[in-house]
Amino acid sequence: MNYQIFPFREDDIPEAMDLKNILGWNQTVTDWKKFICLAEGSCFKVVIDGQLAATCFLFIRDHIAWLAMLIVKEEYRRRGIGSSLMEKSLEYCRDRGITLIKLDGTGEGCPLYRGFGFLDEAEAGMFKGRIGSINYAGSHAPGLKLKKVEAKDLEGIISIDTEAFGVSRAAMIERLLLD
Numbered sequence: 136m137n138y139q140i141f142p143f144r145e146d147d148i149p150e151a152m153d154l155k156n157i158l159g160w161n162q163t164v165t166d167w168k169k170f171i172c173l174a175e176g177s178c179f180k181v182v183i184d185g186q187l188a189a190t191c192f193l194f195i196r197d198h199i200a201w202l203a204m205l206i207v208k209e210e211y212r213r214r215g216i217g218s219s220l221m222e223k224s225l226e227y228c229r230d231r232g233i234t235l236i237k238l239d240g241t242g243e244g245c246p247l248y249r250g251f252g253f254l255d256e257a258e259a260g261m262f263k264g265r266i267g268s269i270n271y272a273g274s275h276a277p278g279l280k281l282k283k284v285e286a287k288d289l290e291g292i293i294s295i296d297t298e299a300f301g302v303s304r305a306a307m308i309e310r311l312l313l314d
């Protein structure tokens with residue numbers, strides 16, 4: 136099958152929403168816009184017959200890259216497109232001296248990633264459900280009040296996150312919280 140990898144752009148978002156909606160993922164149009172800003176040129180897509188067939192984003196901070204949003208449209212799976220996007224991403228990192236690539240893999244993604252030498256670091260759970268009327272935070276911790284994050288909270292949040300994650304994700308956190 137003939138296809139090329141191109142940069143993902145803002146006008147790809149409507150089709151990308153269709154791709155992720157089929158999977159039941161929760162990203163919004165605003166999220167995709169943030170991803171484009173945060174991936175700074177390392178957002179990729181595959182187009183087949185004029186339609187979006189796959190996406191892949193690389194978020195790079197210092198020496199770490201985070202690979203995300205690798206989606207191949209169902210009808211084109213198991214034809215090497217996911218692998219091509221992985222190769223493109225690995226090459227992109229290699230060219231920039233990035234020595235560590237991380238990701239969180241779905242059950243479908245893990246065999247692909249393992250084939251590229253990725254190793255398990257930790258297990259994560261994914262849960263689906265509907266939000267009811269119960270105030271969960273309140274019912275488990277009486278007296279606890281949830282508050283919207285404000286600009287003045289950022290410094291503290293970034294400090295805790297940097298300590299836990301190992302590199303600063305300040306730009307990403309600012310966008311997530313304040314946009």
Ligand SMILES: CC(C)(COP(=O)(O)OP(=O)(O)OC[C@H]1O[C@@H](n2cnc3c(N)ncnc32)[C@H](O)[C@@H]1OP(=O)(O)O)[C@@H](O)C(=O)NCCC(=O)NCCS
Binds near residue numbers: 208211243245
């Ligand atoms: C995961 C995904 C991106 C793989 O894309 P793809 O284009 O089908 O991958 P490739 O064709 O390059 O597969 C390469 C190899 O990975 C392994 N692999 C890929 N999908 C697999 C699956 N569902 N089960 C088992 N092995 C799989 C196989 O070894 C495959 O080689 P083979 O087809 O010769 O056996 C695609 O299934 C997808 O979009 N899934 C839904 C979204 C998702 O879960 N993305 C991962 C986010 S972490």
